Amino acid sequence: MGEKSKGFFVTGDPLIYGADVAIIVTLLGIIIFLTVFKKWGWLWKEWFTTVDHKRIGIMYLVSSLLMLFRGGVDALLMRLQLAAPNTHFLTSQHYNEIFTTHGTIMILFMAMPFMFALFNIVIPLQIGARDVAYPFLNALSFWLFFFGALLFNLSFVVGGSPDAGWLSYPPLSEIAGSPGPGQNFYIWGIQISGIGSLATGINFLVTILKMRAPGMKLMKMPLFSWSVLSSCITIIFAFPVLTVTLALLFVDRYLGAHIFTADSGNPMMYVNLIWMWGHPEVYIVVLPAFGIYSEIVSTFSKKKIFGYKSMVFSMMIISILGYFTWVHHFFTMGAGADVNTFFAITTMAIGIPTGVKIFNWLFTMFRGRITISQPMLWTIAFIPCFVVGGATGVMLAIAPADYQYHNSYFLIAHFHQTLIGGVVFGYLAGLYYWWPKMFGFKLNERLGKWAFWTWNIGFYVCFMPQYALGFMGMTRRVYTYGWDMGWAPFNMVSTVGAFLMGIGFIFQAWQILYSIKNGEKDVTGDPWNGRTLEWSIPSPAPLYNFAVIPEVKHDDDWWETKKAMADSQYKKEPPQYEPIHMPKQSGIPFIMSACWFVVGFGFTFGWSYVGLAGLLGVGLCLLARSFQQETDYYIPVDEVRKTEASLGRVG
Amino acid sequence: MNKRRVAWYWKILLLTTVSSLFLSGCDRQYLVFNPAGPVAQKEYDLIVLSAVLCAIVVIPVLALLFFILYRYRDRPGNKAKYSPNWHDSKILEVVWWGIPIIIIGILSIYTAKTTYTLTKPPVKDVKPITIQVTSMDWKWLFQYPGQKIATVNYAEIPVGVPVQFHLTSNQMMNSFWVPELGGQEYTMPGMAMRLWLQADRPGTYYGSGANFTGKGFTHMKFKVIAKPQAEFDQWARQIKQTEKPLTMTVYKQLAKKGLAEKQAFSSYPAQLFTNTLNENGGKYMDKDMKHGKSDMPAMNHNDHDMSGMEHKGE
Numbered sequence: 012m013g014e015k016s017k018g019f020f021v022t023g024d025p026l027i028y029g030a031d032v033a034i035i036v037t038l039l040g041i042i043i044f045l046t047v048f049k050k051w052g053w054l055w056k057e058w059f060t061t062v063d064h065k066r067i068g069i070m071y072l073v074s075s076l077l078m079l080f081r082g083g084v085d086a087l088l089m090r091l092q093l094a095a096p097n098t099h100f101l102t103s104q105h106y107n108e109i110f111t112t113h114g115t116i117m118i119l120f121m122a123m124p125f126m127f128a129l130f131n132i133v134i135p136l137q138i139g140a141r142d143v144a145y146p147f148l149n150a151l152s153f154w155l156f157f158f159g160a161l162l163f164n165l166s167f168v169v170g171g172s173p174d175a176g177w178l179s180y181p182p183l184s185e186i187a188g189s190p191g192p193g194q195n196f197y198i199w200g201i202q203i204s205g206i207g208s209l210a211t212g213i214n215f216l217v218t219i220l221k222m223r224a225p226g227m228k229l230m231k232m233p234l235f236s237w238s239v240l241s242s243c244i245t246i247i248f249a250f251p252v253l254t255v256t257l258a259l260l261f262v263d264r265y266l267g268a269h270i271f272t273a274d275s276g277n278p279m280m281y282v283n284l285i286w287m288w289g290h291p292e293v294y295i296v297v298l299p300a301f302g303i304y305s306e307i308v309s310t311f312s313k314k315k316i317f318g319y320k321s322m323v324f325s326m327m328i329i330s331i332l333g334y335f336t337w338v339h340h341f342f343t344m345g346a347g348a349d350v351n352t353f354f355a356i357t358t359m360a361i362g363i364p365t366g367v368k369i370f371n372w373l374f375t376m377f378r379g380r381i382t383i384s385q386p387m388l389w390t391i392a393f394i395p396c397f398v399v400g401g402a403t404g405v406m407l408a409i410a411p412a413d414y415q416y417h418n419s420y421f422l423i424a425h426f427h428q429t430l431i432g433g434v435v436f437g438y439l440a441g442l443y444y445w446w447p448k449m450f451g452f453k454l455n456e457r458l459g460k461w462a463f464w465t466w467n468i469g470f471y472v473c474f475m476p477q478y479a480l481g482f483m484g485m486t487r488r489v490y491t492y493g494w495d496m497g498w499a500p501f502n503m504v505s506t507v508g509a510f511l512m513g514i515g516f517i518f519q520a521w522q523i524l525y526s527i528k529n530g531e532k533d534v535t536g537d538p539w540n541g542r543t544l545e546w547s548i549p550s551p552a553p554l555y556n557f558a559v560i561p562e563v564k565h566d567d568d569w570w571e572t573k574k575a576m577a578d579s580q581y582k583k584e585p586p587q588y589e590p591i592h593m594p595k596q597s598g599i600p601f602i603m604s605a606c607w608f609v610v611g612f613g614f615t616f617g618w619s620y621v622g623l624a625g626l627l628g629v630g631l632c633l634l635a636r637s638f639q640q641e642t643d644y645y646i647p648v649d650e651v652r653k654t655e656a657s658l659g660r661v662g
Numbered sequence: 663m664n665k666r667r668v669a670w671y672w673k674i675l676l677l678t679t680v681s682s683l684f685l686s687g688c689d690r691q692y693l694v695f696n697p698a699g700p701v702a703q704k705e706y707d708l709i710v711l712s713a714v715l716c717a718i719v720v721i722p723v724l725a726l727l728f729f730i731l732y733r734y735r736d737r738p739g740n741k742a743k744y745s746p747n748w749h750d751s752k753i754l755e756v757v758w759w760g761i762p763i764i765i766i767g768i769l770s771i772y773t774a775k776t777t778y779t780l781t782k783p784p785v786k787d788v789k790p791i792t793i794q795v796t797s798m799d800w801k802w803l804f805q806y807p808g809q810k811i812a813t814v815n816y817a818e819i820p821v822g823v824p825v826q827f828h829l830t831s832n833q834m835m836n837s838f839w840v841p842e843l844g845g846q847e848y849t850m851p852g853m854a855m856r857l858w859l860q861a862d863r864p865g866t867y868y869g870s871g872a873n874f875t876g877k878g879f880t881h882m883k884f885k886v887i888a889k890p891q892a893e894f895d896q897w898a899r900q901i902k903q904t905e906k907p908l909t910m911t912v913y914k915q916l917a918k919k920g921l922a923e924k925q926a927f928s929s930y931p932a933q934l935f936t937n938t939l940n941e942n943g944g945k946y947m948d949k950d951m952k953h954g955k956s957d958m959p960a961m962n963h964n965d966h967d968m969s970g971m972e973h974k975g976e
Contacts, residue, residue, distance in 0.1 A: 103877045176874050182851065183834045183876055273851035273943040278835060313736070315749040321759075343837060344848045345855045348781050352774045359769055363762040366719065370758035373726055378745045380736035391731065398723050402716035409769060411776040412708045414845020415694050418837055418872040484693040484841045488874040496868070497691035 021171050024105060026088075031168055060596040062146035065552060067153050068131030069449060072442075074157060075125035079516070081164065082121050085113035087513055090473075094506040096494045106490035107174040108193070112167070114177025119201055120160040122296045122430070123208055125438045127156070129299060130215050130239055132449055133441075136545035136552055137233050139224025139561050144217040146594040147642070152207035152214065154604030159204025162611045166196035170616065173197035176488065178285050179260070181271040181278045186264050192615050194264065198257050199611030203604075205254055212246030215239055224544070226563035230323070233543045233567075234316060237323050238302025241330040242295050248334065249291035256284040265614065279344060286337040293430070294333040298326055300437025301368060304390050307444055308372045310539050311387040312379030315567060318371040325364030332361045342410045343417050351410040358408035365401055369394060384539065385459045389440035392467050396432030400425060403478070418488075421481025424474045431470060439519075447538045451550045452530035455522050462518035469511025476501035476508075534659075542570035549658040555591045555646055558655050588652055590645040597642070603632035693841035693868060698888070699860040700784040701844030704776055711772060715765050780844075783824040784860045790824040793817060794935040797829075797836035797849040797871060800878030801922040805930055809898040812908050814916065814925040816885045820894040821864050829855040832917055832938050836879075837872035840886050846872050852943030854935075861888035881921050901926045908934075 021027050045051050058066060088109055092101045101109065131149070135142055143149050166172045170192040175184040179197055182188050219240045223232065232240075260281065262268045269276040309316040316322065338346060338354035372394065383391070403425040407416050416422055447453050480501050485492065492498050537546040547569045548557060565571040575581055606628030613621030690696055697703040733742050783790050794805040795817075804817040819825050829838050831849040839846030840859060847857040861867070871882035889897065906912075908927035913934065916922060931937075936944075 103880060107874075107877065174876075180835060180873075183874070188834060188876060274941075275943060277852075277943070278850065312734070313744075314746045317749050318751075318755055319749065321755055341848070343846050344850070348777045352777050355773045355777070356766075356770045359766045359773075363759070363766060366762040367755075367758055369723060370754075373723070373730060374751075374754065375749075376730045376734060378743050378748060379734050380740070380744055381731060381734050382736045383731075391727075394727050395724055398720050402713075402720050405716055405766075405769070406709065406712045409708055409712050409773045409776075411705050411773065411780055411845065412712060414780075414847070415702075415705050415709065415841060417846055418839075479692070482692045482694040484839075484868055484870065486839070486870055486872045489880040491880060 020169055021167070026105075027168065034168065055598075056596070059601045060150075060598045062142075062150045062594045062596055062600075063554065064131045064135050064143050064146065064149060065449070067149055068128045068133075070153055071124045071128035071131060071156070072449075074160065075121050075123075075128060078116050078121040078124070078160065082113050082116040083513060083516055085109045085116070087509055089113065090506040090509040092490060093492075093502050095503065096492055096499050098491060101490065103490045104174065107488070108172035110488060111173050111176055111179075111197075112163075115163065115173070115197065115201070116160075117430075118177065118292065118296070119204065120156075120163065122434055122438075123204075124156055124160075126242075126296055126299050127152070127208075127211055129303070129438065129441050129445065130211065133445055133545060134215060134218060134236060134239055135222070136448070136548065136556055137236050137543050138219060138222060138227060139544050139557060139563065140218065140222040141556050141560075141591065142594060143214050144222055145214050147597055147600065147636075148210050148214055150597065150600035151603065152211040154600045155207030155210075155607060156204040158604045158608040159200045159202070159207065159611070162203065162608055162615070163196055163200025165612075166193055166200075170196060178289060180285075181260065181263070181281050182273060184260065185272055186267075187272075192617075195261070195615035195617075198261050198264075199615050202254065202257050202261075203607045203611050205250055205257075206607075207604075208246060209250040209254070212243045212250065216243040216247065219243070224557075224561050224563050227568075230320075231563060231566045231568070234305035234319070234322055235299070235302035235543075238298045238300075238305070238326055241326045242298040245291045245295045245298070245330045245333060249288045249295065252284060253288035253292075256281065256288065259284075261614075265617070282341055282344065283337070286340045287334070290337040290340065291330075291333045293426075294329055296434045297429070297437070298330060300393075300434050300441075301326065303437045303441040303444070304372060304393060305375075306543065307386045307390045307440055308375045309567075310444075310541055311382045311384060311390075312376045313382075313540070314375055314379035316371070317374040317377075318367075319566070321367060322371055325367050328364045329361060332357060332364075336361060339408055339410075339413070342413045355408050355410040355413075359405055362401055362405050362408075369398060384443075385454065385456065385463070386440045386444035386539075388460070388463050389436045389443065392463070393432055393436040393440070396428060396436065396470070400428030400432050404429060416481060418486050419481035420477040420485045420487060423487050424477035424481065427474050427477075431474075444539070445545075447533040448536075448545055448550050448552065452526060452532050453538060454530060455526045458518055458522035458525060462515050462522055464515075465511050465518060466515030469508045469513075469515055471508065472511060473505050473508025476505045480505075537569075542567040544569055547572065549660060553654050553658060555593060555651065558588060558591075558651050558660070559586045586655075588648045588655075590647055591651060592643060592645055595642050595644055597636075597639075599632050599636050599639075603629055606632060696842055697844075698842040698865060698867060699844065699862045701780060701859050702842055704779065705845055708772060708776055712769055715769060719762065719765065780858065783826070783858055785822075785824055788823050790826050790858075791820065792826050792828060793819070794828045794854075795830070795838055795849065796935065796938055797831040797834075797838065797875070797882070798917055799833045799875060799919045800871075800882045801916070802838075802869075802871070802882065802884045803916065805935055806898065807935075809902070810929055811898055811901045811905075812927040812930040813901075814922055815883070816887065816924050817869075818887045818889060818894055818897050819861060820891040821861055821888050823891065824858055824860045827857045827859060828935070829857060830935070830939055830942070832942060833919075834875035835873055836875050836882065838869070839872040840867050840869040842867045843886065848873060852939055854939060854944075861886070864888050864890060878919070878921055902928050904928070 045054060058070065061067065088101065089106065092098050092106055131143070173179065173189070173193040173196055175189050175194060179194065184194050219232075219236055259270045263270050263272065263276070271278050271281040305316055305322060336354060336358045338350060339358045342351050342354070381387070403421070407413055407422065407425055443454055443459065480498055483496060483498055485496070485498050533550045536549040538550070539546070544561060544563070547561065561568070576583075606625050609625030609628065610622050611625075613619065613623070613625055694702075694709070695706065697706045734740070792807050794807060796803040796805075802815050804813045806812065827838065829847055829849040830853060831851045833851065835851070836849045837846045838849055838857065842865075843859040843861055844857075847855050849855065865888055867886045867888065869884045869886050871879060875882070905926045905928045908930040910931055913931065
């Protein structure tokens with residue numbers, strides 16, 4: 012057990028030195044590239060100051076894939092350490108840091124931005140809008156996330172990583188248990204990006220409620236948009252709880268309060284609060300995945316979604332019921348038989364609407380015509396994976412039985428099965444589905460299949476043995492184990508599976524790089540024979556998305572329009588272009604978020620003056636923005652007509 | 663490469679993995695499947711019941727998925743029915759809202775029953791014993807108020823006698839878990855949680871801390887040894903006669919962060935457990951409770967019976 016170093020830079024571990032070198036080399040490489048090719052201006056003008064939802068979406072996507080890589084490397088390091096008994100690859104301290112960062116990164120800095128990427132790229136196109144309701148706020152959300160994630164990841168090289176678990180229960184996360192800056196990095200990294208998440212929730216809620224194309228009644232809205240709506244409602248109620256909880260923890264650590272310490276305060280309060288956010292959080296990330304599956308199943312079965320109303324109803328029930336299950340994360344805290352019974356039943360009850368959705372997807376395929384393309388592959392793989400994960404979830408919900416599963420590898424296997432099988436598979440399906448819309452070309456099929464099979468087989472090889480390990484008494488977060496318990500063979504198998512998934516990720520990286528060069532171009536804008544509005548415009552969508560805002564008459568409106576167009580009687584009316592109202596770019600979101608970074612960094616190290624200086628900067632940015640008068644402009648008709656003509660859509 | 667052959671290799675790999683899962687099962691290594699007492703037995707029964715009920719849904723769903731994928735593929739000459747606009751069926755909706763509701767209903771009844779049962783001693787006609795457990799960084803201290811002895815990192819219990827564990831922590835929040843005897847419960851500073859366990863056959867049972875407490879967490883293992891009553895009494899007597907007492911000095915040494923060997927003590931300072939509770943916030947809890955401000959499951963007197971899981975059971 013190596014002692015944690017006390018210096019500013021993290022020292023003493025060859026793994027970290029290696030990473031330091033890699034980081035410096037990469038940074039230098041990027042700086043040299045940008046300078047040699049004179050790309051600094053381009054980066055600032057086209058990306059850092061953009062308020063275009065499509066570009067913001069792409070930046071979310073790139074960040075989340077990078078974070079998937081980092082979180083994945085964390086996972087592989089853990090699996091290497093656990094591959095065989097009594098391994099000395101990682102020390103206890105290092106292992107604790109890695110599982111903490113793995114969990115935090117995967118949920119908050121991988122799943123959330125991946126989800127926001129899809130919100131941003133798809134929602135305005137799907138509801139027939141030209142941007143989100145608050146484009147400036149949208150850019151601010153992204154940069155807050157970005158700098159929050161940067162701050163959190165910085166703990167790897169300066170100050171030391173947090174090591175109290177991804178939800179950081181006190182008393183362990185208090186000063187007495189975690190004296191270093193690591194825990195502060197955790198608080199500030201999440202806090203800063205959390206403000207961005209809350210703002211995104213508000214932004215998309217308003218976008219969906221206020222900016223739908225004329226004629227698109229709520230009950231004509233595509234299911235992905237519905238899923239985003241339910242997810243946003245959940246965000247708005249859940250994220251403030253997180254913000255307050257972490258703020259209170261910071262008050263404890265920074266000002267020496269005793270809100271969550273056991274003397275005079277109470278750690279149980281923290282555990283309740285963090286799960287009041289934490290449980291809805293899993294629904295926040297899984298609901299949009301449900302929406303994605305609904306779109307894909309319907310498109311690739313060439314059939315209307317089965318039980319649309321039931322689907323909407325079940326999503327709304329899930330997002331409400333999601334608030335009444337949080338205690339199932341700590342039945343063993345002994346809240347009493349009444350409380351445990353109540354929360355056991357609410358938890359099992361949430362399985363009902365989820366099960367209904369599975370049947371509806373199955374019956375969408377039933378009597379359809381199923382094409383197994385890449386998005387559909389991931390959707391099909393999701394169903395068995397999530398059904399089994401859901402079943403083990405119901406088993407975990409049974410409070411007395413949970414006394415035997417809690418904190419064991421059974422639990423680990425369960426939540427990875429629902430989060431990977433449900434959320435990651437869903438987002439990947441969405442990525443393959445909307446990729447042509449984002450970039451104008453398809454991802455290579457052959458490499459995609461290799462990626463799919465290694466991911467999937469890797470998944471089962473990795474996590475099925477972990478259910479067994481749970482029954483064998485293996486608890487989570489142990490950094491090593493002996494030969495005596497018989498845990499060795501399953502752990503070895505599990506490690507092999509984890510590496511298969513790693514290979515799957517490499518295939519995907521390769522697939523993306525290969526397809527950038529050789530990908531099949533999408534010239535129609537509708538590569539999958541889609542059903543919803545985003546497929547009615549060119550790929551990638553022009554700056555203003557829709558030259559003329561469509562009038563929606565049906566559910567699956569684009570599908571119906573295409574049917575009408577196939578009719579010989581169909582007459583296309585020449586489009587009436589009008590000047591298009593657009594938001595102006597702004598550098599303030601970037602600068603303000605950078606100031607927040609300074610705030611976080613300062614308070615993390617207890618340098619209050621640095622923190623206060625950062626806050627001053629934030630204040631100045633707010634002031635500057637409030638005095639900006641010209642925040643919008645119009646694209647003239649000529650330019651619209653020219654762009655449409657160049658895209659082959661002559662008016 | 664030949665596609666069919668690749669698929670075949672994957673199948674073999676999957677089959678060997680799955681079968682190794684099942685073949686290596688069913689021996690003593692699956693602690694949860696080897697209940698050694700009534701508490702673990704009840705939990706085991708619920709695990710089996712829930713697994714079976716879930717399988718009733720899971721298996722048909724999987725079968726249906728594979729059937730649909732096989733039958734409705736978009737290939738030329740597929741004669742299966744294609745109804746692109748069929749999207750609603752009240753009967754089917756009732757079926758798949760109904761079946762899960764029934765299954766969850768059944769599970770709920772059993773869950774509620776067992777939850778309340780486990781707050782009571784497993785058998786009524788035997789006088790229970792009490793063991794006070796303190797999780798420290800990173801070791802377990804067991805105190806026997808009946809025998810006035812204490813042990814570290816192991817506990818002995820009499821067979822066939824219900825044991826009420828009073829659980830607390832003097833530092834970080836841990837969880838006390840002996841899978842073969844029953845499920846776990848948190849140990850928290852300033853609170854005394856109650857957990858009933860009982861062994862019905864002699865043996866040595868694996869126990870561990872299940873909630874992460876920092877650097878030495880992994881090493882927080884202990885053994886629970888169940889013996890017939892006579893042998894247990896003999897063991898307690900022997901400790902009383904041969905071991906040293908646990909003085910405050912020794913206790914303070916023990917409470918420092920670090921690992922510890924198995925130890926036994928012939929006595930311990932009076933009120934040590936209560937004092938540990940009070941020092942870690944128990945006194946605040948107590949005040950809140952007296953003023954009726956809080957219904958926290960916290961207690962700092964060993965003989966009250968309002969805490970945690972049992973306040974309904976008494």
